[in-house]
Amino acid sequence: xxxxxxxxxxxxxxxxxxxxxxxxxxxxxxxxxxxxxxxxxxxxxxxxxxxxxxxxxxxxxxxxxxxxxxxxxxxxxxxxxxxxxxxxxxxxxxxxxxxxxxxxxxxxxxxxxxxxxxxxxxxxxxxxxxxxxxxxxxxxxxxxxxxxxxxxxxxxxxxxxxxxxxxxxxxxxxxxxxxxxxxxxxxxxxxxxxxxxxxxxxxxxxxxxxxxxxxxxxxxxxxxxxxxxxxxxxxxxxxxxxxxxxxxxxxxxxxxxxxxxxxxxxxxxxxxxxxxxxxxxxxxxxxxxxxxxxxxxxxxxxxxxxxxxxxxxxxxxxxxx
Amino acid sequence: xxxxxxxxxxxxxxxxxxxxxxxxxxxxxxxxxxxxxxxxxxxxxxxxx
Numbered sequence: 001x002x003x004x005x006x007x008x009x010x011x012x013x014x015x016x017x018x019x020x021x022x023x024x025x026x027x028x029x030x031x032x033x034x035x036x037x038x039x040x041x042x043x044x045x046x047x048x049x050x051x052x053x054x055x056x057x058x059x060x061x062x063x064x065x066x067x068x069x070x071x072x073x074x075x076x077x078x079x080x081x082x083x084x085x086x087x088x089x090x091x092x093x094x095x096x097x098x099x100x101x102x103x104x105x106x107x108x109x110x111x112x113x114x115x116x117x118x119x120x121x122x123x124x125x126x127x128x129x130x131x132x133x134x135x136x137x138x139x140x141x142x143x144x145x146x147x148x149x150x151x152x153x154x155x156x157x158x159x160x161x162x163x164x165x166x167x168x169x170x171x172x173x174x175x176x177x178x179x180x181x182x183x184x185x186x187x188x189x190x191x192x193x194x195x196x197x198x199x200x201x202x203x204x205x206x207x208x209x210x211x212x213x214x215x216x217x218x219x220x221x222x223x224x225x226x227x228x229x230x231x232x233x234x235x236x237x238x239x240x241x242x243x244x245x246x247x248x249x250x251x252x253x254x255x256x257x258x259x260x261x262x263x264x265x266x267x268x269x270x271x272x273x274x275x276x277x278x279x280x281x282x283x284x285x286x287x288x289x290x291x292x293x294x295x296x297x298x299x300x301x302x303x304x305x306x307x308x309x310x311x312x313x314x315x316x317x318x319x320x321x
Numbered sequence: 322x323x324x325x326x327x328x329x330x331x332x333x334x335x336x337x338x339x340x341x342x343x344x345x346x347x348x349x350x351x352x353x354x355x356x357x358x359x360x361x362x363x364x365x366x367x368x369x370x
Contacts, residue, residue, distance in 0.1 A: 108359075109359040109362065109363065110352075110359045113354075113358040113359045113362070117351050117354065117358075157334055157336065159334070160332075161336065168347055168351055169351075171344060171345065171348030172348040172349070172351040172352040172355065175352040176355065176356065180349065198333060199333070201332045201335075201336070202332050203339050204339055204341040204344055205332075205335055205337070205340065206339075207341070208329035208330060208332065209329065209330050210327050210328065210329055210330070211327075211328035211329060211330045213330070
């Protein structure tokens with residue numbers, strides 16, 4: 001009875017402890033270790049059958065020390081116990097792996113291939129534009145170097161292509177993480193005085209953002225720009241109920257999770273843009289913040305180049321160059 | 322009750338061909354291709370070990 005009491009106390013301590021993300025990551029690391037995969041696990045699985053087999057073959061039985069058999073005969077229940085525990089153990093292993101994947105802040109190999117694809121996509125679009133300009137039908141129309149430059153550099157459009165690529169990246173990543181039903185909405189806001197002043201582009205294009213979100217000081221983009229940091233909201237519904245909600249009152253129908261990433265330009269010391277991505281499922285996790293930052297930083301440089309080009313084009317237009 | 326139509330904000334750029342189904346289809350294709358590519362990389366690394 002006392003043993004059961006101890007076991008109960010141990011479980012009561014372990015269960016809340018086990019819910020911690022770090023523990024799952026450590027356990028997952030152990031499960032992924034080569035020594036576990038190649039030695040410990042096969043030994044554990046083979047042990048009961050091997051013991052019975054050795055017991056039944058006299059040649060092996062006589063060659064092994066007697067104390068092993070005496071011990072086994074005394075603890076035969078142990079063999080039965082291991083047989084019984086094996087399926088439970090395998091289930092537990094799957095559970096740990098599943099949990100660890102959710103908490104993981106490392107992009108899996110599939111995700112890395114996906115990131116390369118997402119980075120390539122806008123480049124391909126740009127390449128199409130550059131090479132299409134070489135067609136004789138188009139070449140003949142160009143009057144000056146300025147004409148060619150305007151035709152091949154369309155920064156506003158190129159920036160939208162990058163955002164579309166980011167949208168696709170997260171949709172595809174969700175599919176790879178067994179969440180193909182998750183629907184995303186991505187908006188790029190142009191920011192001025194720490195508030196969104198324009199929607200640059202949005203995806204899907206059939207779901208436009210509500211008018212109220214523009215010039216809204218309380219929206220997620222404003223909060224992210226004020227903090228100069230990425231904000232992740234794991235549960236939009238819960239956030240809306242909180243006193244210090246960072247979700248705009250104009251986004252009343254939204255639920256799931258959200259991420260907002262401010263794009264800072266250190267050269268002019270401003271945050272001219274902010275990306276807001278909403279998933280209708282609990283996709284975005286605070287624990288994976290570093291990962292999202294790593295991913296979005298790759299796009300940030302490309303976005304800033306196009307933004308810079310767009311601004312320069314506007315400047316030259318205004319100056320009449 | 323009369324349904325109030327929400328005013329939406331028109332973005333600066335509209336690329337076209339980016340409805341939800343278009344994007345979903347494209348994303349699933351990307352996921353499939355990424356999976357295949359990462360398998361190829363794994364095979365390559367396994368061979369070069």
